[in-house]
Structure formats: structure tokens, C-alpha cells
Amino acid sequence: MPSIRIGIWLLLICAIGYCFTTAEVEIFQLQQELVKKYGSNIDFYRFLKLPNLQGSTAKEITKNFRKLSKKYHPDKNKKFKKLYSRLNIATQVLSNENTRKTYDYYLKQGFPDYDFGKGGFFFRRVQPKTWFILLFVYTAASLIHYVLLKTQVQSQRKRIQFFIDQVKSQDDTHGLGEKNLTFQQHAEDEPKRITIRYGDVLITEDDGAETPISPDTILEPGVLDTLFFRLPWIFIKPFVKPFQSDKKQEKSSKSEKPKKVEKESTNGDVQDAKPRKSATTKSNQKVLPNGKVLTARKKK
The missing domain is CATH 1.10.287.110 (DnaJ domain)
Structure with a gap:
């Protein structure tokens, strides 16, 4: 052939x-x-x-x-x-x-x-020069990776700043009041609420919390984020992860311990707080179809 x-x-x-x-x-x-x-x-x-x-x-x-x-x-x-x-x-x-x-x-x-x-x-055996070349290539690749990370962060910050400028251009209060807008990135996405409050741009999350939109939210990459340290961490992480999970379990077990609620009595002694029984009876309660309970007050 x-x-x-x-x-x-x-x-x-x-x-x-x-x-x-x-x-x-x-x-x-x-x-x-x-x-x-x-x-x-x-x-x-x-x-x-x-x-x-x-x-x-x-x-x-x-x-x-x-x-x-x-x-x-x-x-x-x-x-x-x-x-x-x-x-x-x-x-x-x-x-x-x-x-x-x-x-x-x-x-x-x-x-x-x-x-x-x-x-x-x-x-x-491999000559020392070969190891030197490998180290040089690995270091050079890490430097290139660091430059790419910096470029990526700058690009993201410019994109966010461009979005902020577009939103502020629709603020007719000129930064002296509050303006509500809606933002929809894709046709199938639900619209997001954008608020301009005294020059600050905020987005309303699904849970109702307001998060400020700013280029400063994008963190600068550090030396530890480069390939020089990240690649060895991939091999070290499986050995370190079990110890980290044990520490998290210890912290969670400590936080889940029941706390004893105490209150002071009128005579100065400390007594345990006991839950009081509700004064209402079942005859005074009505369960609605949606699951809510209505309680009728007694006539005086």
C-alpha cells in the first residue's frame, strides 16, 4: 500500500x-x-x-x-x-x-x-541545558498567559463602562434623581430592571437585591492566577481538597449547635425562655384553599 x-x-x-x-x-x-x-x-x-x-x-x-x-x-x-x-x-x-x-x-x-x-x-541523561530550556519555555508561557489575562480584564472593563455610558445617556434627571429602565439582552430572556440613582447604575437581581454595575467589580489578575502557579495547583488540589472539606464540616457542625435562649425574670433570675401556647383555639381558625389560616378575634 x-x-x-x-x-x-x-x-x-x-x-x-x-x-x-x-x-x-x-x-x-x-x-x-x-x-x-x-x-x-x-x-x-x-x-x-x-x-x-x-x-x-x-x-x-x-x-x-x-x-x-x-x-x-x-x-x-x-x-x-x-x-x-x-x-x-x-x-x-x-x-x-x-x-x-x-x-x-x-x-x-x-x-x-x-x-x-x-x-x-x-x-x-538529559543535559542541564534541556531543563533550562524547558524552564524558560514554561516561564515565557506564563508571562504570555499573564498578558492575556490583563488584556481580557481591560476588555471586560471597557465593555462594562460602555454599557454604563449608554444607560446614563437615557437619564433625564442628569444624576440628580432616580430613573428606572429595563434591559433585555436576548429576546427569550426576562427583562432586567436597571435603576439610575444619583449617578450610580444598579441592576435588580431575581431576589430583589440591587447590585451596583461598575468596572471596579472586575478584579485585576495576580501572579498566582498565571499558568506558572495554576498548572501545579491542578495536580496538588486533589491532595489538599480532603483536608479543606474536613475543616468546612467542623465549622458547619459548630454553627449548627442549638443555642439556649435565656431571658431575665422580674426578680433578676435568669430563666429559660419557653414557647407560649397560642391563645386561639382551633374553633377560631379557618383554613383557606390557598393554605393560609385566618383567626377570628373573640368578642368582648
């Missing part, structure tokens, strides 16, 4: 792009051998005993190799064969501009390890 073939080709291309080059593998192998023999502080510059280390030029590196080859050439002593081969590879890597850049990059970022069980070189 064409789709499967395309997928296989894409996987092969990705695998080739992910693999290390021959030059990189040669660098990794030599670096690993030097570390095992001389310790973790060794690198190609110290191994070649360059006076200027990383500041050495290609000519200086080549000249230094000729000097070392006179001393460690295998023709003079066969035991220097392995050492001479390593000196030669290190010189070739550092004298070439491209391979030297590659070596300097891994020298700074860290070399991968080799595992025969995994069949090649691999990075054992």
Missing part, C-alpha cells in the same frame, strides 16, 4: 537523521578510551599537550604532532603503536575546522556513552 511505503520511507529518513555520523562515532570512541585511561578531565587538547589548549591554531596543532611523532613513533618502539594512533586521530579531528567544531560542541554539552547491549552510543 502507498501509505505504508511512505511511512516506512519516513521512518528510514528519521532514523538516518537521528544516527551519528562516522566522524562523530570516531570522536566518541577516542574520547571514551582516553577517559578510561587518563580520567574524566582529559580531552584532545590536553592529550596532545598543546600549550594554548583550545586557543591553538591548526598550524600549531600540526606542528605539535610532528614533535610528538618523533618521540612516540612506532618505528622506534612498537609499544607506542596504540598511543601514536590516538595522537594521529586527535590531531586530524582538531586540525579540521568542521570536526573541531563538532568536538568542541560535545566537549561543552557532554559526550554520549557506548553500550554494546543497546548497539551504539546513547545519551545516558
Whole structure:
């Protein structure tokens, strides 16, 4: 099938792009051998005993190799064969501009390890630079989120202020009296009562309470409202919620305890207040169809 073939080709291309080059593998192998023999502080510059280390030029590196080859050439002593081969590879890597850049990059970022069980070189741990990049991206996203919150609040305040200005434009008392208006946002909605009282705009709620309409009712977003703190709170909240519910239950149980009503008697003693029985009898009461009870007064 064409789709499967395309997928296989894409996987092969990705695998080739992910693999290390021959030059990189040669660098990794030599670096690993030097570390095992001389310790973790060794690198190609110290191994070649360059006076200027990383500041050495290609000519200086080549000249230094000729000097070392006179001393460690295998023709003079066969035991220097392995050492001479390593000196030669290190010189070739550092004298070439491209391979030297590659070596300097891994020298700074860290070399991968080799595992025969995994069949090649691999990075054992995530480099600190990766964590720094993740933290930077997370912080940048939080800053963008904060800017969006600020923009949203400003937009809501402008919309409310525009509504207030429209309502006040219909106030014929010029802020010196009271004006009642009705507001209906959608055709299917019940109209709301809007009151303009001495320059203040109030809306009547369903329970009859009047609530002032003002841009100041929209709170400014804080740092704790940003993604930087809100995202961790999503994972922490399930563990904190049971403790909060226990505290609420304790408070509610304390508030529901019956209070003993007491009153003072005429002689100064404190007595319990007892409910008095109604003076009216059932014969003097009449229950209406709507559930209300009428009580007839006795004639004197």
C-alpha cells in the first residue's frame, strides 16, 4: 500500500537523521578510551599537550604532532603503536575546522556513552541545558498567559463602562434623581430592571437585591492566577481538597449547635425562655384553599 511505503520511507529518513555520523562515532570512541585511561578531565587538547589548549591554531596543532611523532613513533618502539594512533586521530579531528567544531560542541554539552547491549552510543541523561530550556519555555508561557489575562480584564472593563455610558445617556434627571429602565439582552430572556440613582447604575437581581454595575467589580489578575502557579495547583488540589472539606464540616457542625435562649425574670433570675401556647383555639381558625389560616378575634 502507498501509505505504508511512505511511512516506512519516513521512518528510514528519521532514523538516518537521528544516527551519528562516522566522524562523530570516531570522536566518541577516542574520547571514551582516553577517559578510561587518563580520567574524566582529559580531552584532545590536553592529550596532545598543546600549550594554548583550545586557543591553538591548526598550524600549531600540526606542528605539535610532528614533535610528538618523533618521540612516540612506532618505528622506534612498537609499544607506542596504540598511543601514536590516538595522537594521529586527535590531531586530524582538531586540525579540521568542521570536526573541531563538532568536538568542541560535545566537549561543552557532554559526550554520549557506548553500550554494546543497546548497539551504539546513547545519551545516558538529559543535559542541564534541556531543563533550562524547558524552564524558560514554561516561564515565557506564563508571562504570555499573564498578558492575556490583563488584556481580557481591560476588555471586560471597557465593555462594562460602555454599557454604563449608554444607560446614563437615557437619564433625564442628569444624576440628580432616580430613573428606572429595563434591559433585555436576548429576546427569550426576562427583562432586567436597571435603576439610575444619583449617578450610580444598579441592576435588580431575581431576589430583589440591587447590585451596583461598575468596572471596579472586575478584579485585576495576580501572579498566582498565571499558568506558572495554576498548572501545579491542578495536580496538588486533589491532595489538599480532603483536608479543606474536613475543616468546612467542623465549622458547619459548630454553627449548627442549638443555642439556649435565656431571658431575665422580674426578680433578676435568669430563666429559660419557653414557647407560649397560642391563645386561639382551633374553633377560631379557618383554613383557606390557598393554605393560609385566618383567626377570628373573640368578642368582648
